[in-house]
Amino acid sequence: MPGDRVVTTARLELRPLAAGDVDALHAMMTTPAVRQYMCDGELIPRAAVASWVATSERDFATRGLGLWIARRSGDPALVGLTGFRDYYDPPVFELIYAVHPRWHRQGLAVEMARAMLERGFSAGLDPIRASTDAPNLASMRVMARLGMTKTGSTPASPWEQVHFAITRAQFLAPA
Secondary structure: OHHHHOEEOOOEEEEEOOHHHHHHHHHHHOOHHHHHHHOOOOOOOHHHHHHHHHHHHHHHHHHOOOEEEEEEOOOOOEEEEEEEEEEOOOOEEEEEEEEOHHHOOOOHHHHHHHHHHHHHHHOOOOOEEEEEEOOOHHHHHHHHHOOOEEEEEEOOOOOOEEEEEEOHHHHHOOO
16 A cells, blocks of 8 residues: 555655656656666666656555655745665666755755665565666765665776665664
């Protein structure tokens, strides 16, 4: 049921990605600061973002997890995107997050991703994996703040991919 998929944090409300979010998400995904790493610098078409809705709905139906849109409570402006989706071949169901540039450097990526780690572990994922482009130091700092550890890297174009993971036990361990 979609209502039980709403996640609240100290500053954000996260709800499953829906068709009505496509325009705002496409606008965010085509900003240079977001597309640089999330889209390998490419201007992705609106149709690609629209396809994420169907994929996310399928993932919620089959895995109990998908993609969430983040907004500040009571504010319609899009803060970001987070959740889980498949990458690579064979597919790896990974944690992702992206924050609109107007919200950068406020700790919101960590807040969104931490909420997704909790949701992912509750849904039975263990370990939870994530990856980023080698030059994306900001994303690596987020993963470090989450307690994720580097597990390796793979060559890719245009950048090497750096892989991270965290187990439920690591996540729950006292700091």
